Amino acid sequence: xxxxxxxxxxxxxxxxxxxxxxxxxxxxxxxxxxxxxxxxxxxxxxxxxxxxxxxxxxxxxxxxxxxxxxxxxxxxxxxxxxxxxxxxxxxxxxxxxxxxxxxxxxxxxxxxxxxxxxxxxxxxxxxxxxxxxxxxxxxxxxxxxxxxxxxxxxxxxxxxxxxxxxxxxxxxxxxxxxxxxxxxxxxxxxxxxxxxxxxxxxxxxxxxxxxxxxxxxxxxxxxxxxxxxxxxxxxxxxxxxxxxxxxxxxxxxxxxxxxxxxxxxxxxxxxxxxxxxxxxxxxxxxxxxxxxxxxxxxxxxxxxxxxxxxxxxxxxxxxxxxxxxxxxxxxxxxxxxxxxxxxxxxxxxxxxxxxxxxxxxxxxxxxxxxxxxxxxxxxxxxxxxxxxxxxxxxxxxxxxxxxxxxxxxxxxxxxxxxxxxxxxxxxxxxxxxxxxxxxxxxxxxxxxxxxxxxxxxxxxxxxxxxxxxxxxxx
Amino acid sequence: xxxxxxxxxxxxxxxxxxxxxxxxxxxxxxxxxxxxxxxxxxxxxxxxxxxxxxxxxxxxxxxxxxxxxxxxxxxxxxxxxxxxxxxxxxxxxxxxxxxxxxxxxxxxxxxxxxxxxxxxxxxxxxxxxxxxxxxxxxxxxxxxxxxxxxxxxxxxxxxxxxxxxxxxxxxxxxxxxxxx
Numbered sequence: 001x002x003x004x005x006x007x008x009x010x011x012x013x014x015x016x017x018x019x020x021x022x023x024x025x026x027x028x029x030x031x032x033x034x035x036x037x038x039x040x041x042x043x044x045x046x047x048x049x050x051x052x053x054x055x056x057x058x059x060x061x062x063x064x065x066x067x068x069x070x071x072x073x074x075x076x077x078x079x080x081x082x083x084x085x086x087x088x089x090x091x092x093x094x095x096x097x098x099x100x101x102x103x104x105x106x107x108x109x110x111x112x113x114x115x116x117x118x119x120x121x122x123x124x125x126x127x128x129x130x131x132x133x134x135x136x137x138x139x140x141x142x143x144x145x146x147x148x149x150x151x152x153x154x155x156x157x158x159x160x161x162x163x164x165x166x167x168x169x170x171x172x173x174x175x176x177x178x179x180x181x182x183x184x185x186x187x188x189x190x191x192x193x194x195x196x197x198x199x200x201x202x203x204x205x206x207x208x209x210x211x212x213x214x215x216x217x218x219x220x221x222x223x224x225x226x227x228x229x230x231x232x233x234x235x236x237x238x239x240x241x242x243x244x245x246x247x248x249x250x251x252x253x254x255x256x257x258x259x260x261x262x263x264x265x266x267x268x269x270x271x272x273x274x275x276x277x278x279x280x281x282x283x284x285x286x287x288x289x290x291x292x293x294x295x296x297x298x299x300x301x302x303x304x305x306x307x308x309x310x311x312x313x314x315x316x317x318x319x320x321x322x323x324x325x326x327x328x329x330x331x332x333x334x335x336x337x338x339x340x341x342x343x344x345x346x347x348x349x350x351x352x353x354x355x356x357x358x359x360x361x362x363x364x365x366x367x368x369x370x371x372x373x374x375x376x377x378x379x380x381x382x383x384x385x386x387x388x389x390x391x392x393x394x395x396x397x398x399x400x401x402x403x404x405x406x407x408x409x410x411x412x413x414x415x416x417x418x419x420x421x422x423x424x425x426x427x428x429x430x431x432x433x434x435x436x437x438x439x440x441x442x443x444x445x446x447x448x449x450x451x452x453x454x455x456x457x458x459x460x461x462x463x464x465x466x467x468x469x470x471x472x473x474x
Numbered sequence: 475x476x477x478x479x480x481x482x483x484x485x486x487x488x489x490x491x492x493x494x495x496x497x498x499x500x501x502x503x504x505x506x507x508x509x510x511x512x513x514x515x516x517x518x519x520x521x522x523x524x525x526x527x528x529x530x531x532x533x534x535x536x537x538x539x540x541x542x543x544x545x546x547x548x549x550x551x552x553x554x555x556x557x558x559x560x561x562x563x564x565x566x567x568x569x570x571x572x573x574x575x576x577x578x579x580x581x582x583x584x585x586x587x588x589x590x591x592x593x594x595x596x597x598x599x600x601x602x603x604x605x606x607x608x609x610x611x612x613x614x615x616x617x618x619x620x621x622x623x624x625x626x627x628x629x630x631x632x633x634x635x636x637x638x639x640x641x642x643x644x645x646x647x648x649x650x651x652x653x654x
Contacts, residue, residue, distance in 0.1 A: 042571045261588055268595055445489055
């Protein structure tokens with residue numbers, strides 16, 4: 001391929017390691033841009049041989065932004081492999097933990113990761129285009145943003161003992177009940193949290209009105225959409241059947257997570273450590289679909305809490321009767337979900353079973369295989385475990401949220417580079433390419449899982465330094 | 475007098491240590507007053523200043539060739555290097571990979587997993603780093619200060635950074651040494 005190559009490394013204000021290469025043709029126009037995910041650690045392999053009950057503690061280390069997603073999904077997979085569904089109070093407490101996570105993660109992303117682009121501008125000086133720049137430009141808003149994240153983190157800490165890598169869920173239930181004083185403390189802060197989210201919604205709607213031209217041309221493309229759903233077709237983030245719809249919003253599949261292998265396969269490319277999930281029936285790449293806030297609101301037909309429902313109706317009106325395709329509207333959808341999560345906190349805390357002491361199912365009908373599913377902040381998360389009859393893990397398969405969006409992020413990067421690059425390498429243009437990725441709020445540590453090669457030479461020497469033996473692993 | 479410069483990066487990390495840093499909440503305002511926060515994963519500068527920074531922070535273990543480069547560059551460009559979190563200090567959870575044969579692990583991820591289609595192969599583009607044995611940061615560069623924890627507590631992180639930016643070397647002992 002002739003022509004120059006521009007590299008953006010690393011992509012900042014995302015979770016994880018990525019770089020972008022933009023390949024120019026001989027005329028200096030963009031030929032193709034690539035989104036390279038450049039990390040992997042190998043949880044799917046190194047969890048082999050561990051006991052199933054360690055997974056709710058090991059797998060959160062996949063990600064420090066959404067450890068709760070892995071913690072809960074691991075517990076759900078364990079519930080299934082044990083044949084021990086959790087009692088209702090445990091189910092409620094787990095969902096409450098998840099809502100705390102959605103609030104902190106979505107809040108942080110909107111204000112602190114995406115916010116600098118939206119509030120300070122794509123072309124702002126990179127030295128200040130960050131959370132510190134926000135603090136200086138609008139200290140009151142920045143403080144609200146910090147407190148919103150803190151609110152979500154404190155729910156997590158109350159239930160799970162700490163903010164990052166908490167411990168609440170165990171196979172068959174949870175390990176702690178909720179106290180009335182803890183409930184009161186959460187409710188005391190809920191009003192302010194909702195206000196901050198609504199402030200965020202006002203910001204994104206104003207921004208969208210001002211930059212309508214960009215919104216219409218910035219990474220807008222058709223795809224399928226995947227998300228959990230309630231049986232009535234309402235937005236669901238914790239537990240339910242999976243729904244996949246096509247680019248027109250028409251139903252492709254309704255399936256339970258346990259059958260994901262019938263519907264989802266993963267494609268590999270040389271140039272990324274992140275695989276590309278797709279809908280098997282339509283093959284690669286036609287079967288590509290998106291997940292996460294935009295996708296979930298495209299899949300859902302309604303939202304079950306009043307404030308979020310009102311926002312949802314406005315959102316649906318952006319493209320009546322059809323899915324919303326604009327990547328930048330992820331930011332808008334993210335805040336609607338944050339609002340839904342905050343309202344769910346009230347619903348859960350008002351449930352008479354929230355103080356229930358029946359928190360652990362000790363009955364066992366051991367199956368040795370289980371799939372857990374959850375809507376992580378960034379998309380549909382699947383954990384699949386196979387154990388021997390003692391519960392020692394033989395195989396682990398993970399399809400992690402952001403991974404489903406790999407095709408979309410790659411496409412977004414390519415399309416934005418082609419839309420905005422006019423021959424001169426300007427920082428603001430490169431930042432827009434990064435902003436295409438940021439819209440998806442990727443969690444790349446979550447999404448990658450492989451291991452590499454390292455030859456090892458062990459030399460055994462005696463006290464005099466004489467070589468006794470050599471062990472080699474190539 | 476110019477404020478001391480602070481820069482951070484993440485290697486084979488989960489971002490939990492950076493999230494614990496953000497859990498200092500509103501104290502970030504104070505930190506931004508005391509120090510000039512330069513390149514970090516959540517700010518837009520792409521590397522620590524060539525002219526040098528005062529405090530460099532690395533989280534995560536070294537498990538890819540480009541991590542070695544990042545660690546060497548950070549060591550070169552900072553006066554005090556902090557290894558933050560169990561992965562950077564010891565290897566952490568990610569070091570569990572060292573117990574397995576690498577070729578089997580690669581095959582598992584990119585060929586054998588039940589959802590990977592029949593065209594699975596191991597990625598090998600020159601744009602990607604090459605995997606290595608998982609090691610703590612101190613195996614690659616000299617580390618001046620270790621803060622263990624998975625992640626370390628936000629209060630400990632704040633106190634350490636606050637001391638460092640005011641020119642003092644903090645002491646981590648007793649309840650501040652957390653072994654989660």
